[in-house]
Amino acid sequence: MAEHTQLIDAINIRTAVRAYDNEPIDDDTARQLEMTLQPINLLADLDIQLVRDQPKVFAEANASGHLTNAANYLAIVGPKDDDEAKERAGFYAERVVLAATLRGLGTLWVAGSWDRAEAAKHCRVTGAQELYLAVVVGHPKDHLAYQSKSYDELCEIQRAHRPSKSYEQFTALMSDEAREAAPAWFKAGVEAAMKAPSAMNRQPVTFTYNAADDTAAAHIDPAAGDEHWALNDLGIAKLHFQIGAGQGQWAWGDGGLFIHK
CATH class of the missing domain: 3.40.109.30 (putative nitroreductase (tm1586), domain 2)
Structure with a gap:
């Protein structure tokens, strides 16, 4: 029940974050995310990967102002031409998104605001796999102020977000x-x-x-x-x-x- 409550909390405060602080994800936070990824990939038969410090993947979106300081992402990799795997990818990658939310990180699912070919250079994709989508992940802009907000304040931000x-x-x-x-x-x-x-x-x-x-x-x-x-x-x-x-x-x-x- 404790985990269920935490995930409900993450749902209630998660927003689509487009602006990030120019601060890397530290090694400890990255290890925590990797520890979340390992069992999820085994359960889902996917290969979701955390890729850090690759701003070229989002160069056009960052330059246009559509995104700000986007540089890290979850590469969502799975079997080619497998509809069920694509559904599992949404289900299980969103579970990682909620885990990142609980650690104070911002996230954004992206379909078009990234360079897919550039992203594929920095993750593992075998001949039997494809890169489905990506999720931007990082510290939200002014993240120290964000982290100081109460749960109720974050819920209100989510409610009014879109x-x-x-x-x-x-x-x-x-x-x-x-x-x-x-x-x-x-x-x-x-x-x-x-x-x-x-x-x-x-x-x-x-x-x-x-x-x-x-x-x-x-x-x-x-x-x-x-x-x-x-x-x-x-x-x-x-x-x-x-x-x-x-x-x-x-x-x-x-x-x-x-x-x-």
Whole structure:
């Protein structure tokens, strides 16, 4: 339960950070992140890697002002042409993102604000693998002031950070009556998913509850126009939902079921 509470805290304060302090990630913090990565990669059958001090990967975005001082990233590497692996990548890489958040680091999922070819030079990608996406990671701008803020202040920053789709939009396939009758764990799961990042910030996932067997399902919303990254975003949203709902487990895939335990 302690870990669950911590992950809920991370969800409640995580924001997309675009501006970073020009300060490297120290070796101790890097070791802590690597210790998080090792078991997650084994569990997920992925090869997520922390790459430090490579500002060339974000040179164009830094020069344009879209990003500031971005230099470190999580390289999300997995099997080629494997849809389930892309979903697992979103689920498990977001777990690393939440761990980084709890250590006071800022993060940003990037789909287009990086040089993929340059990034591939600094991480391991075998012939049977591909580099899916990256997550910028580093100390947020003015990070000492950031770290001095209370949990409630950080929650308020998250709440006001960007607009999110509404609960009704996230449950668009349900009737008003079904939404009202859904159990508290389902509502808490959706509320956590509403705070999930997505690669193009389109939040292309919806959820439904089936009272007949007490399960939830997650669906890719084709109207969101994010087909290229939708599986990754589905994995991210599923993780947030699972943390919010508490005990339970997802089946992979579009339409996969969540069994609440």
